[in-house]
Amino acid sequence: MTFTLAAPCEHHETIRKSRFLAKAAPVASPDEAQAFIQAVSDLSATHNCWAWKIGNQYRFSDDGEPGGTAGRPMLTAIEGQDCDQVVVVVIRWFGGIQLGTGGLARAYGGSAAKCLQSGTRVALVRRDRYACHCRFAELTLLKARLGEHDALIESETFDAEGAELVVALPPEQHVHLQQILADISRGRAELRALDAGQTSVS
Incomplete structure (x- = not known):
């Protein structure tokens, strides 16, 4: 069974001095997803990475992180949580310690997954x-x-x-x-x- 979120939710954690804030919300269209991304992105942060999935449509962005280390793991997290019609934004404030490509993928994908897990889900x-x-x-x-x-x-x-x-x-x-x-x-x-x-x- 596939699920969406009943309401927006968020999750934050610190990984090797970098702060990660994940925000997720239910969306019904690409326009809604992009509007949510614009509304919650923090211009003072180092990166605002995001992913959304609505049926067969999906998009994601690494927003300056090395290719494949942020948006794609976040999309994988959405699919791994059996979610659809959702958007996730993970905002990172760099703490001075490089995480490496594997560490970044785990941080972004993990933050997205924990955020979706923390929300109230409804069946689609x-x-x-x-x-x-x-x-x-x-x-x-x-x-x-x-x-x-x-x-x-x-x-x-x-x-x-x-x-x-x-x-x-x-x-x-x-x-x-x-x-x-x-x-x-x-x-x-x-x-x-x-x-x-x-x-x-x-």
Whole structure:
């Protein structure tokens, strides 16, 4: 199972006189990740290294540390903690003692991992998106059953007869909800697949 963070968290430690402050947060888009990086980076620090992962998208930066010693180990830490939709920034104040490439990788990767471990995690569930049209009389009945199938209403647009719903539900619940919708609407309404594979917080 994959997790994201329920809220921002941080972890700090001193390694051979260098101070490391790791900050992590849940993010839903690359723009959110970059905004968090800009918001928490400390210009007085020696380095502000970061990594984020959102589904198949990811980026990282060594911010002046030797190549591969900061951003990549932090991304590995995100994956190692089974996390997704998160950003981690590790801020370093150099303490005068060189850590070497292996020491840097352990420090950045370790700080990122400990930060993610310290936060409150929530499970991410893959949900596919479907649209359906319900008449007013059917709408209340359908909404009462959605929770049983871990389905979320993303939007509802009302018209003269009822509402067009966009719902997101786990793939294994599609057949069950389709049957409920058919029963409620006496076979008139059906789930129409939209773009699949959205991952959302459980």
